[in-house]
Amino acid sequence: MATVLIVEDDDAIRNNIIRLLKLEGYEIVSAENGRLGLEQALRHRPDLVISDVSMPEMDGFELLEAIRADRFLAQTSVMLLTALDDRASMRRGMTAGADDYLAKPFTRIELLDALQGLMKKKERIEESIEAAVKAREAHLRQAFSDSLGGRVVPDKFGLEAPLGAIPDTMFEATVLFSDIRNFTSLAERLSSSEVAELLTQYFERVCDPVLKNGGKHLKFIGDGLMAIFAQSLSQDSPLSAARRGVSAALGMVLATHEFRAWIDTRFPGRGLPPFAIGIGLHAGEVTICRLGTIQNKETTPIGDTVNVAARLEASSKELGWTVVASNAVMEAAGDGIQTGGMTSLNVRGKDLYIDVAEITGLVTNIEDKRHGMATLTERAEAVRDAVRINSEITARAVKGALNSKLSAFKGHQFTQEEEPLRLKGYRITRKIGAGGMTEVFLAVRESDGLPVVLKVLQANGKAASEHLSRFIQEYTLLSRIEHPHVIRIYDQGFTDDHAYIAMEYFEQGDLRSEITAGMPQERVVAIISQVASALDAIHRLDVIHRDLKPENIMRRPDGTVALADFGIAKSMLQSENMAFTQTRHGDVVGTPYYLSPEQACGTPITPQSDLYSLGVMMFEMLAGTRPYRAETLELLLANHVSAPTPPLPAANAGLQPVVNRLMAKKLEDRYSTAAAVLADLR
Template sequence: MTMILIVEDDDAIRNNVIRLLKLEGYEIDSAINGRLGLERARAVRPDVVISDVSMPEMNGFELLEAIRADLDLASTSVMLLTALDDRASMRRGMTAGADDYLAKPFTRVELLEALQGLLKKKVRIEDSIQHAVTAREEHLRRAFTESLGGSALPDKFGLEAPDGAIADTVMNATVLFSDIRNFTSLAEKLNSSEVAELLTEYFERSCEPVLKNGGRHLKFIGDGLMAVFADTMSGGSPLSASRRAVSAALGMVLATHEFRTWLDMRFAQRGLPPFAIGVGLHAGEVTICRLGTLNNKETTPIGDTVNVAARLEGASKELGWTVVASTAALDKAGEGVQTGGMTSLSVRGKNVFVDVAEIIGLVTDIEDMRHGMATLTERANEVRDAVQINSEITARAVKGALQSKLSAFKDHEFKAGDAPLRLKGYCLSRKIGSGGMTEVYLAARETDDLPVVLKVLDASGKGVSEHLARFIQEYALLSLIEHPHVVRIYDQGFTDDHAYIAMEYFEDGDLRAEITAGMSQKRVLGIIAQVAQALDAIHTRGIIHRDLKPENIMRRPDGSVALADFGIAKSMLQPRNMGLTQTRHGDVVGTPYYLSPEQAAGQPITPQSDLYSLGVMMFEMLAGQRPFNADSLDVLLARHLSAPTPELPPAHAALQPVVERLMAKKPADRYDSPQSLLADLERRALI
């Protein structure tokens, strides 16, 4: 019997719908709000959820997002109920993954027609997928059976018997998990036999590189594929499992690229969405279990490594990448693996993060060529193009969804009692600042309620590409750094003219208030030491901050501080990649009160430029006022260029040599590094 879950806080509407559907023979469960609805959904696993949009505790949109995020419920059909004229909520719900909308008030006929349409759609897609998967599995069983019997197959796979399929075997391996993007959208435009034909052709092409590189224990999960590459193979390739998995993943991307040509020819003029795949790779311990009945047992890989590989594949869509590999897999893959971006991803259900990289190519060597990987070298440009095209297809879809989400933030009014805005696992509570094209929101990370700041940039106007580039650069630079005295970055997202960064929240604000209130010498030296350590961390990575000032030194409740705001920072190591954010010779960048003489003169900067700004800050913290003030910018810059460093108050006279060396007019006369400053302070027994 079909199970329908009704989630509605209006007793009259809920009871009427329940009564109506029970009369039609449906099995019904219900809940009075989204939170209880999610609990019931997990308990009864309904075929369809019919949910109101506006409800207490958890509204319909939040319930929809939770269902789509739950692997056990993700495919559940969801119909949302809303007011007749609420078109904005309709768009929001459909973007979030609703299968249908029904406007209130609705008639019995309208409800039943909408429900029957959902169920027909669900059955058609499930039948299409099952038909294709069954055909695919039968093909593989026949191939393995004939191969085991010694028959030579006229099949391009070159299939061979799987090794290592022993009951309850635990092995170190690399798991490959792949999936087709937007498969539901594809299936909706094709009939069952066409879906089966599409999947069969795709799996024939994509399985070849997997099997050729030693992939075993293949599992077909709907439109997805999982394979295990063992670190030891009896009579198999001596190449590392991770290297073979990388080769297989890139081979799948190349096969997919070629498959698109077949798809365009076979289904011309059918308006199919762009075909793309995502692949996740993770290395670790894998358990191979035999599951099933006594007479029909099937080997199945299980464990955290499998789950993480699936998580990485899912994240490939969010990131706009094609192949996502954990550093655990990357480290074992050997030399020649070409990577693009790098980031960290949270693992669902666990408070842990996995460092990952985008794989864009593999330079093979003689040993690789001996074991069937030569095509990746011979076709390196094709592989790179295939990865790029696949990633662009994914990125366009991701950017479109993110663009719509971020655009809605700008005009949102935070009112008491309203459902909070959500973005990729963050719940926004209020706007805490704005300036120019940037809006700043206070949010909480939903996995652990950690307070975070969401900086959202709207660069959709004309002539603002540089602002977007600098915003992206801030994340790019900070993602390179993990240091206790540098602001922490948790997440990011970019579209063509919108961007956001999720970063550490500082409830106590910046250093300005503390300077105004007056600071002890001990406190000043403690902060100088922490900022110097932060500067050492960024300088070591080739980054110059260029805008060091009290407003960019953020305070934590434990008294520690962190360096923030890298919006105009400059990378010394990546001038080509950062070309849009480089200043021209003669430009003045930074806050005038803290500018080094070379910045004031528009001359090239060095890490010592940050040390000068640190000296200005140190003087201000000790003296309670800035070393240089003026009524005009020209006079202020001139004083940075030529005026001597003022005297500190007598109580801090012992620190005068330190401040003067930090604020020396010539960079060569300053400390040669933040470590030299720290060493000098230690030598003077000041820290």
């Protein structure tokens, strides 16, 4: 009988699985965490591993990676156990090489069915390998026999595909990935048979537009659906795969909208959450992997295009959009694609950003109608309403969940007895700061262990609206900037009165301690050059920082620095809808010791205002003291407006012209750009 390794830190769950599988005749080995599980796997080499995802010492993902990296265990079947609503973990596990997953809580039948399915899959693969080995041996024997007999054998080693066999195929295609929103909440209010009935009715409806638009290789993953739209070479179907994928997605949204009436009739008064879906579309290269025997082949689409489509669908929930399509889809789909919002998304697990758009409709042409898209034209208004209502349902659900999660942060004690707080793949470890309505937490990104800062705003009531606006502004500005000397931003989330930003963590702190200790001239020039490079980047994007000071220059372990804290930064783009970034004439914004003359006077600022602050900071770094001190704020501001720049220490006199020009009172005497500062420093 097969040997199964159970790795689960919950004693009750682990013991229940062990007892159940022993009754079925399986040989069982168990462990209470991933580290011990790996030791057991290396010792016993089980036929199959069932592992929880969240465990101490080594989690399920790390165990899976270790198994796949070991040459003796690499082919072992692995099933991951995860929470029912944790689809991100499921996708991450499948991408990392898991063979299947099972959502908690599960029944005895579900566990046995999944286990038997994996065992059958393992048997099919082994049969395929055995058949291939035997065929290769027979081919080699015949080839060498013919060769010894004097015949020329063109393919002695059998590297060409045998006659009649279909090799793995690779082609350009559009991948559609869909999912039901909040399926856990829905399933909790229904019996198992009712959930099965609901899914059957739902898939019957949404598969129709997929098939009508030429969708192939349909796969059902729980409540999710994947379909491939291959680029057709047939004259009978000249429409692009991307256009057909968009049409299918909108058709699915319309079918879902109408499916709500069936739910209301079938389950009246059950208090079910509003039914909604999310769809991701991405275009690129897709490989069709074929497994099994000749009589029983299974086809599975794989590759980066499939993974990205799944990640876009996952992002649709956070964005509050119904259909999210990558720029690759938009470019290939042709004219008439109606869109809402547009943004760039980081593809998790890859150092890659993808431009995406919210698709709200499709204006069809004669060619579209000839090939089955007439419904989208005839019911264009209904399609738009369906997309809007679906997106509103999603937005309400996301805001509600995020509000509840962020509210839990307030007053949390972070004791060892309390369960660690988690937020969208981050594990919160401790609070590291607070000010006003903002709290700052140190967190760990669970996907790779990267330490990050979570900046959380709890802004309830009308008086807090300006704080929320500035918080959103900081993210909006930072999301446009990608530069080695600007703080990195990883994630964000906003509701009506809560918000958070996940940002780069600087264990070394800011520049103040280094100035206090004294800085050599070479170090000063290096840091000023890096900050000037950052200013050049943000100024090119029409952003003015407005609060340049040592406390906003953060240090990394490698000695480089990054410009941080864009909370009062200002966008100069009039086309941007950011009225809240504008200050009234006469307002003084910034830290008084580093204010430019125009900021001190409350007159309009320019990118050169940041350069003045850079000069003040450079003077302080070289001299060890600020250029101006005064007993009152009025006198300090007056010094910025009219006082001459003090002399630097004799050892740094060679840099006096640079500081003088940076701190020039008149704009025309000051450096015109940060690039000009860099040129002089070089």
